[in-house]
Amino acid sequence: xxxxxxxxxxxxxxxxxxxxxxxxxxxxxxxxxxxxxxxxxxxxxxxxxxxxxxxxxxxxxxxxxxxxxxxxxxxxxxxxxxxxxxxxxxxxxxxxxxxxxxxxxxxxxxxxxxxxxxxxxxxxxxxxxxxxxxxxxxxxxxxxxxxxxxxxxxxxxxxxxxxxxxxxxxxxxxxxxxxxxxxxxxxxxxxxxxxxxxxxxxxxxxxxxxxxxxxxxxxxxxxxxxxxxxxxxxxxxxxxxxxxxxxxxxxxxxxxxxxxxxxxxxxxxxxxxxxxxxxxxxxxxxxxxxxxxxxxxxxxxxxxxxxxxxxxxxxxxxxxxxxxxxxxxxxxxxxxxxxxxxxxxxxxxxxxxxxxxxxxxxxxxxxxxxxxxxxxxxxxxxxxxxxxxxxxxxxxxxxxxxxxxxxxxxxxxxxxxxxx
Amino acid sequence: xxxxxxxxxxxxxxxxxxxxxxxxxxxxxxxxxxxxxxxxxxxxxxxxxxxxxxxxxxxxxxxxxxxxxxxxxxxxxxxxxxxxxxxxxxxxxxxxxxxxxxxxxxxxxxxxxxxxxxxxxxxxxxxxxxxxxxxxxxxxxxxxxxxxxxxxxxxxxxxxxxxxxxxxxxxxxxxxxxxxxxxxxxxxxxxxxxxxxxxxxxxxxxxxxxxxxxxxxxxxxxxxxxxxxxxxxxxxxxxxxxxxxxxxxxxxxxxxxxxxxxxxxxxxxxxxxxxxxxxxxxxxxxxxxxxxxxxxxxxxxxxxxxxxxxxxxxxxxxxxxxxxxxxxxxxxxxxxxxxxxxxxxxxxxxxxxxxxxxxxxxxxxxxxxxxxxxxxxxxxxxxxxxxxxxxxxxxxxxxxxxxxxxxxxxxxxxxxxxxx
Numbered sequence: 001x002x003x004x005x006x007x008x009x010x011x012x013x014x015x016x017x018x019x020x021x022x023x024x025x026x027x028x029x030x031x032x033x034x035x036x037x038x039x040x041x042x043x044x045x046x047x048x049x050x051x052x053x054x055x056x057x058x059x060x061x062x063x064x065x066x067x068x069x070x071x072x073x074x075x076x077x078x079x080x081x082x083x084x085x086x087x088x089x090x091x092x093x094x095x096x097x098x099x100x101x102x103x104x105x106x107x108x109x110x111x112x113x114x115x116x117x118x119x120x121x122x123x124x125x126x127x128x129x130x131x132x133x134x135x136x137x138x139x140x141x142x143x144x145x146x147x148x149x150x151x152x153x154x155x156x157x158x159x160x161x162x163x164x165x166x167x168x169x170x171x172x173x174x175x176x177x178x179x180x181x182x183x184x185x186x187x188x189x190x191x192x193x194x195x196x197x198x199x200x201x202x203x204x205x206x207x208x209x210x211x212x213x214x215x216x217x218x219x220x221x222x223x224x225x226x227x228x229x230x231x232x233x234x235x236x237x238x239x240x241x242x243x244x245x246x247x248x249x250x251x252x253x254x255x256x257x258x259x260x261x262x263x264x265x266x267x268x269x270x271x272x273x274x275x276x277x278x279x280x281x282x283x284x285x286x287x288x289x290x291x292x293x294x295x296x297x298x299x300x301x302x303x304x305x306x307x308x309x310x311x312x313x314x315x316x317x318x319x320x321x322x323x324x325x326x327x328x329x330x331x332x333x334x335x336x337x338x339x340x341x342x343x344x345x346x347x348x349x350x351x352x353x354x355x356x357x358x359x360x361x362x363x364x365x366x367x368x369x370x371x372x373x374x375x376x377x378x379x380x381x382x383x384x385x386x387x388x389x390x391x392x393x394x395x396x397x398x399x400x401x402x403x404x405x406x407x408x409x410x411x412x413x414x415x416x417x418x419x420x
Numbered sequence: 421x422x423x424x425x426x427x428x429x430x431x432x433x434x435x436x437x438x439x440x441x442x443x444x445x446x447x448x449x450x451x452x453x454x455x456x457x458x459x460x461x462x463x464x465x466x467x468x469x470x471x472x473x474x475x476x477x478x479x480x481x482x483x484x485x486x487x488x489x490x491x492x493x494x495x496x497x498x499x500x501x502x503x504x505x506x507x508x509x510x511x512x513x514x515x516x517x518x519x520x521x522x523x524x525x526x527x528x529x530x531x532x533x534x535x536x537x538x539x540x541x542x543x544x545x546x547x548x549x550x551x552x553x554x555x556x557x558x559x560x561x562x563x564x565x566x567x568x569x570x571x572x573x574x575x576x577x578x579x580x581x582x583x584x585x586x587x588x589x590x591x592x593x594x595x596x597x598x599x600x601x602x603x604x605x606x607x608x609x610x611x612x613x614x615x616x617x618x619x620x621x622x623x624x625x626x627x628x629x630x631x632x633x634x635x636x637x638x639x640x641x642x643x644x645x646x647x648x649x650x651x652x653x654x655x656x657x658x659x660x661x662x663x664x665x666x667x668x669x670x671x672x673x674x675x676x677x678x679x680x681x682x683x684x685x686x687x688x689x690x691x692x693x694x695x696x697x698x699x700x701x702x703x704x705x706x707x708x709x710x711x712x713x714x715x716x717x718x719x720x721x722x723x724x725x726x727x728x729x730x731x732x733x734x735x736x737x738x739x740x741x742x743x744x745x746x747x748x749x750x751x752x753x754x755x756x757x758x759x760x761x762x763x764x765x766x767x768x769x770x771x772x773x774x775x776x777x778x779x780x781x782x783x784x785x786x787x788x789x790x791x792x793x794x795x796x797x798x799x800x801x802x803x804x805x806x807x808x809x810x811x812x813x814x815x816x817x818x819x820x821x822x823x824x825x826x827x828x829x830x831x832x833x834x835x836x837x838x839x840x
Binding site: 077294303399 | 430433434436464465467491492493494495496497498499500501581584585586588589590591592593594595596597599600601602605607623624693695696711712713714715716717718720721722723724725727729804807808809810812815817818819820822
């Protein structure tokens with residue numbers, strides 16, 4: 001079979017290491033020129049395929065591709081764009097296959113989360129039906145760590161490290177000020193449905209009494225009296241209280257705390273932060289002085305403090321995706337299999353996309369302490385290896401040096417335009 | 421003269437490198453045993469002196485003291501506690517001197533900002549009047565960089581680096597998502613009156629069009645129409661807009677964009693939440709999807725990404741404070757003098773506390789672009805060297821390893837208790 005081209009796209013919220021996966025895909029593809037002539041990267045993800053707007057990665061130097069390993073954000077642009085069901089919008093899938101056919105694209109590498117694995121699965125099915133079979137391989141990515149089957153998901157280890165390091169550092173700040181100033185510090189982290197990122201804050205502490213004193217998980221219905229009692233006990237026993245709260249923390253009836261529809265501590269209309277809601281609750285009920293931080297995008301773009309394990313795994317799933325493709329596989333996703341906790345050992349396996357798509361993996365109850373406010377030893381055993389190792393990007397003049405791509409467009413071949 | 425003891429205290433908001441100054445003080449004092457027998461550190465700052473609650477640093481190992489160089493927060497506890505004017509509360513000053521006399525303390529090292537330099541100055545004056553002259557030496561510290569005379573202030577370089585790195589990283593995230601998702605990203609940083617920290621965000625960009633596209637300084641009265649026009653132009657020209665806003669950004673009439681209504685122990689208005697105000701303004705007027713981060717304590721405790729220049733200077737002012745003391749000086753503060761921009765060269769000088777106390781150094785107008793939303797080349801020349809170099813703390817199992825002090829208390833000598 002003559003070599004065909006590959007299409008690679010990033011999907012959904014980016015991570016500190018998604019480009020390490022891109023690096024793994026492209027570097028490995030370059031080693032399999034007999035199978036893969038070129039990797040075309042979608043500009044702004046799958047939209048780049050639909051609109052025939054693709055970047056010719058063969059025009060990027062080996063040094064640039066290698067430097068992707070250290071670069072946060074989405075090197076080619078990502079998209080929050082979910083293809084609808086085939087019955088609802090067959091035209092999109094047909095357009096995709098039309099573009100793939102025009103550009104001789106036989107491989108589709110889709111780097112994303114649950115939704116994206118569903119799309120990749122559908123592309124694999126419909127392309128076959130349309131007589132232009134494309135090997136669709138998922139490349140797992142999500143800061144939320146909520147993909148099933150895989151032991152953990154690239155992107156998570158780095159945000160986990162960022163949250164653990166930041167919690168440890170901020171806790172030292174608060175502890176040293178608490179006698180006359182802030183007694184309660186709240187760090188709001190991502191995780192709308194799954195509390196893995198909040199759980200990672202728990203790594204900041206080594207022994208009982210260490211911060212964080214409270215973690216609020218989406219998986220545990222918020223119990224306000226128990227929460228306030230724990231804040232008070234923490235301040236009384238330790239002098240201060242550090243809280244890591246997931247943006248997805250919710251009331252027993254399922255409403256997000258952040259949807260309170262109230263005004264924040266400063267009288268501003270509430271715009272969706274859960275941290276100010278918690279802060280106001282603490283102030284109104286306990287009167288403690290508080291501060292809060294909202295990490296937002298900083299947490300998922302903090303390549304400067306990425307986990308070395310995470311970077312390595314992100315690269316490995318990209319590399320394995322290409323190996324699976326050249327071995328003739330389709331509708332699969334590389335997964336990480338843990339073979340040992342201590343010492344931490346892992347290997348790469350694979351799973352059918354049908355087993356991964358549209359499923360969310362929550363923090364299991366046995367990873368959360370009985371009172372619902374902390375992580376268990378089992379959780380710590382699971383999380384600890386994922387934040388191991390530092391993988392600093394190169395710095396120039398005190399700032400991280402990230403590559404600039406040429407981003408040369410693949411010349412268009414189709415007469416028709418597609419409007420997204 | 422027989423050796424006397426020294427008292428060292430941390431004051432006000434802590435920084436990522438205040439303990440590097442403590443390290444400089446204690447290590448240097450240990451080299452001058454003929455003058456300084458022991459350094460007593462105030463537990464929770466000056467309150468530790470008033471309540472006779474001091475830590476015997478001679479009981480800490482050389483390794484622990486050396487490790488202070490890498491430790492964020494305030495190793496001995498800091499305090500937001502300002503001694504009143506001598507006429508208003510003579511009792512506090514008299515108590516201080518009483519404690520110093522009881523513990524044979526002839527040196528007072530006060531590690532803080534403007535307010536603290538005023539206190540140190542007063543201690544120097546009143547101790548002389550009371551017949552127990554104490555050599556009071558200020559050790560400059562503030563993330564705000566608003567101390568006069570000194571070219572820059574230890575603590576600032578590291579928060580500047582954190583903000584510049586975070587802005588660069590988050591901007592790459594937003595840039596890659598903007599076609600289908602967030603178009604405006606707002607990072608709220610500290611700086612109540614002086615916009616040095618916000619200015620540092622400007623280092624994230626190298627060339628025109630780079631993020632941040634807008635910086636909001638406390639020094640520039642907020643011009644809402646001009647701001648909104650610039651947001652729109654940035655989104656239209658670059659696809660997205662990154663804004664770094666100082667917590668002290670204010671309307672032309674002087675009101676902060678985010679007024680909390682409460683005041684801290686120094687009587688300063690307590691701020692928070694300017695980012696959601698800006699976000700709502702963007703949403704209501706332009707309709708763009710936004711995200712915002714509030715760095716809060718993360719920015720001043722981020723020892724993991726401290727500036728090497730800052731760590732070195734923080735240590736140097738601590739060391740120099742002791743040298744000034746053993747040379748017989750009082751009512752002075754070590755200052756940093758820049759002797760060259762390129763290559764960056766600096767040396768340590770000193771200034772009388774009377775020239776430093778209670779004065780704030782703002783960002784000069786010539787450091788801010790004509791439109792009020794950016795930094796000039798002159799500002800860049802000033803800021804760039806201060807974030808240079810990485811000085812990573814040691815990591816164990818993926819997390820920074822920070823020392824634990826024994827914190828052995830100096831036995832009390834006074835019969836009287838003092839209630840703060």
